[in-house]
Amino acid sequence: MVATSESAHEISAEGAFVRQANRFTTPFGSGPGELPVEAGRYRLLWAAICPWAHRQIIVLNLLGLTEAISIGKANPVRTDRGWEFSLDPAGVDPVLKIRYLSEAYEKADPAYTGRATVPAVVDISTGKVVNNDYFKLTNHWETAWAPLHKKDAPDLYPPDLRTDIDGLNDIIFHEVNNAVYKAGFAENQGEYEKNYELLFKRLDILEERLGKNRYLFGSSITDSDIRLYVTLARFDTAYNLVFRCNRNRLVDFPNLWNYAKDLFQTPGFGDTTDFDAIKRGYQLGSHGHNPYQLLALGPDTSGWNEKHDRGRFNNIPSRGSA
Structure with missing residues (x-):
């Protein structure tokens, strides 16, 4: 079961905060086992509070990828069930038809017990999270997604x-x-x-x-x-x-x-x-x-x-x- 923000207590015995590892780290690309680069296939879920998610949005805007990547936005105040799409009409993401981000994590891995974090890239056809690797995700947008960059997009990763x-x-x-x-x-x-x-x-x-x-x-x-x-x-x-x-x-x-x-x-x-x-x-x-x-x-x-x-x-x- 996906952990709530309260039950996922990332604190060591010494009282230090230890951030959980990313679960879905498959890169984008054209190689074996990689996530295909395809306009319209994915939805990036984020919350405006989160710095890890915000930097994805900045990169998508700078590179002109907002037409190729669908974007969904969660409420900045997490509930006891985690990130909620209560900013949208009827309180569900209009594309994925889910109320909580944890639902997309559960579809991807029913045995997942960590927190459902943003940013999360979801394959729209399956409703499953396919990448939540906030540390490397901007680099994927900058490199693997280069064929879909806008004309004269900046080279953020020369x-x-x-x-x-x-x-x-x-x-x-x-x-x-x-x-x-x-x-x-x-x-x-x-x-x-x-x-x-x-x-x-x-x-x-x-x-x-x-x-x-x-x-x-x-x-x-x-x-x-x-x-x-x-x-x-x-x-x-x-x-x-x-x-x-x-x-x-x-x-x-x-x-x-x-x-x-x-x-x-x-x-x-x-x-x-x-x-x-x-x-x-x-x-x-x-x-x-x-x-x-x-x-x-x-x-x-x-x-x-x-x-x-x-x-x-x-x-x-x-x-x-x-």
Whole structure:
């Protein structure tokens, strides 16, 4: 039976948060056993609160894959049965005809006992989840799905930078993306402090790096920028408050803040960022430990549309290193 968000308690005996492994990791491609690349065959299920899912939506928009990949959206506040499609009429996904994401997991593997997570790619013809590998999924969109990219789509994963991008992505995952969760979900003071220090040490390094380049690898947006952005977009609204990652706010880092605004104002980023859903998901859901369901009024998000200073790097082609 698929676990609910409450029963899937990913905490070690030492009080450390240990994220569950992805169950459905078959890659897309044309090789034996791979998932065929076929327009109209798949539906990507996501929730606007989730950074792992949000980065899929950004990539699909940047590459022009939103016509080839169907998209379904769950309520940002999880129920005791997990992600629910209560934003849709009649409370069911209009394509898959399911109320809860867990139903697609159960169809794929009746013996699955982990959490039903987003993002999840579902084969529409069977209603089964075929890929929930949030770590590699953007790379599949960027490579295997290249034949269906829009004309003049950006190269988010250029071959000559892939080793460097992979290396930095691994650092960003362990020391930023997942570090906020390991600090926020820790049930041991030492685990909380260890990941708090790890997070802000890396943010300090990234702050310095982004004082030299417009983006993480120079003058063009790459997959790494998308992975960093989704955490920065949630930082002041969720992680600083709910997860006690409060040494600094994002707005206290001049380079990171202007970099985040630059990305937010780029089509595909800000227009897919829902601060209200992020706030509700983290504060009113199981993350928030909020028995009276009080929703914080702040922070003010109007600053995301203010002018940034990143144009000063337009003529700098350098690409940096991890």
